[in-house]
C-alpha cells in the first residue's frame with residue numbers, strides 16, 4: 001500500500017474496476033460514504049455546507065450531502081452550474097438529493113460549522129478564477145473547518161501546484177491511493193491531514209498499473225537492508241571514506257558520525273594533514289589518512305564507498321578531485337560543495353558518473369546543477385536522475401528521491417526541526433554508511449531520507465544536527481525488530 005498514483009493512473013484504476021464489474025455508482029457511493037465516516041469520527045452533528053463542482057468530485061458531494069443529512073446533520077448544498085448539465089454518476093446522485101440545490105456563493109458559508117469541498121478533484125483543468133476564486137478565498141477566510149474531497153480544489157493532484165487559488169483544508173480524504181499532490185509542496189500544506197480510504201479498487205488492479213512512485217516507507221526498502229550476519233566481521237559492513245575539508249571540519253565530522261551510526265564497518269576521514277587531528281579527536285572510532293594517499297586508498301577495493309562535498313570547498317580543484325574519484329566507480333555520495341563546484345560544467349560531472357552515485361542537492365544546489373530543468377519537484381528529480389545517471393535526492397520538507405530508471409519516492413513525514421545547519425551533512429553520511437554496507441543506491445537514499453525525517457520528528461524541538469546520528473540506534477533497532485512496517 002505504498003504506491004502513489006498519478007491522476008491518470010487513478011482514472012485507469014477506476015476504469016479497470018468498472019470494467020471488472022463494480023459500477024461507477026458504487027465507487028462514488030463508497031467514496032462519499034468514506035468521507036462521511038471521516039467527518040462523523042471528528043465532528044458531532046452540526047451544520048455543513050457542501051460545495052459541489054460540475055464533475056464527479058461534485059457527484060461525491062451529492063452523496064456526502066445525502067449521507068450527512070441522513071445522519072441528522074443540517075446540510076446546505078451549492079452547485080457550480082446547472083443541475084441539468086450534470087452527467088453520469090454525478091447526475092444520478094443529484095437526483096437522489098432531496099434538499100435544495102443553491103447557487104454557489106459566499107452566502108452559503110453563513111452559519112456553516114463545516115465546509116465540504118467537492119468543487120474539483122482529479123479533473124481540475126485550468127486555474128480557478130473570477131467569482132469562483134472569490135468563493136474559495138471566502139472559504140479560506142471564514143475560519144470554518146474544511147474537509148476536502150480527493151484534493152483541495154485548486155491543487156493539481158499530480159504536481160501539488162496551485163492553479164489560480166486553492167482551498168486550504170484541515171483534512172483531505174482521498175481514495176484508493178494518495179496522489180503526488182498530497183505530498184509535494186504547496187499541496188502538502190493545503191491538504192491538512194491526508195486520509196486515504198479504500199473504495200473497492202483491488203490491490204491487484206493497482207499492481208497491474210505498475211505505479212513507479214511510492215511513499216517513502218520502510219516496506220519500500222526494508223528487504224534491501226544488509227543486517228550483519230552472526231558470523232560477520234567489520235569488512236562485511238564496508239569501509240567508507242569521508243573526504244573531509246581542510247577548514248570546515250564540522251561538516252565532515254557530522255558525515256562521519258552519521259555514517260558510523262548507520263552501520264559502516266570502518267570509516268576513514270581523508271583530509272589535509274593539518275586538519276586530521278581535529279577529525280581524530282572527534283571520535284576515537286574513526287581512522288584518518290592524508291589526502292595525498294587517496295589514490296592509493298582507492299586502489300584497495302575494500303574501500304568501497306565515499307562521501308565528498310560537505311565542507312570540502314568549491315572550485316576547480318574539487319572538480320578534478322571528484323572526476324578522479326568517480327573513475328574508481330565506488331558507491332559515492334556527492335553533496336554540497338561537490339555539487340556546487342560543477343555549476344559551470346555539469347555535463348563533465350554527469351559524464352564521469354559510472355558507478356552507483358547519489359546526489360543530494362537542496363533546491364539551490366539543484367538549480368546550479370540542472371538550471372534548465374523546471375517543473376514540480378518530482379518531475380525535476382526524475383529528469384535529473386535520467387540525465388546524470390545518478391540517484392537524485394532533492395531535499396526539503398517534501399524530499400523526493402528518484403532513480404535513473406524512473407522509480408521515485410516521496411517523504412511523507414513532517415519534520416521541520418531538520419531545518420538546521422549540518423542536518424544535510426548528516427543525511428549524506430547516513431546514505432554513505434548504508435551504501436558502504438552494500439545497499440542499492442535508490443534504497444539507500446530512500447532509507448537515509450526516512451531515517452533522517454523520522455529522527456527529526458522523534459527528536460522534535462531543540463534538535464541540533466548532532467542529535468540525529470545519536471538517535472539512529474533507536475530507529476535501526478526498531479527496523480531490526482520489524483517495526484514499523
Ligand SMILES: NC(=O)C1=CN([C@@H]2O[C@H](COP(=O)(O)OP(=O)(O)OC[C@H]3O[C@@H](n4cnc5c(N)ncnc54)[C@H](OP(=O)(O)O)[C@@H]3O)[C@@H](O)[C@H]2O)[C@@H](O)CC1
Nearest residue numbers: 014027028054055056057120121122123124125126127150
Ligand atoms: N468512478 C470514478 O471515476 C470516481 C471518481 N471519483 C471522484 O471524481 C473526481 C474526478 O471527477 P471528474 O473527472 O469529473 O473531474 P472533477 O474534478 O469533478 O472536475 C471536472 C469538472 O470541473 C470542470 N473544471 C475543471 N477545472 C475547472 C476550473 N478551473 N474552473 C471551472 N471548472 C473547472 C470541468 O469542466 P470542463 O473542463 O469540462 O469545462 C469538469 O466539468 C475525483 O476527484 C473523485 O472525487 C470518486 O467518486 C470515485 C469514483
Ligand SMILES: Nc1ncnc2c1ncn2[C@@H]1O[C@H](COP(=O)(O)OP(=O)(O)O)[C@@H](O)[C@H]1O
Nearest residue numbers: 362395396397415416418419421422423424425
Ligand atoms: N521544513 C523542513 N521539513 C523537513 N526537512 C527539512 C525542512 N527544511 C530542511 N529540511 C531538511 O534538512 C536538511 C538540510 O540540509 P542542507 O540544506 O544541506 O543543510 P546543511 O548544508 O546545513 O546540512 C535536508 O535534509 C532537508 O530535507
Ligand SMILES: [K+]
Nearest residue numbers: 117120151153
Ligand atoms: K475537492
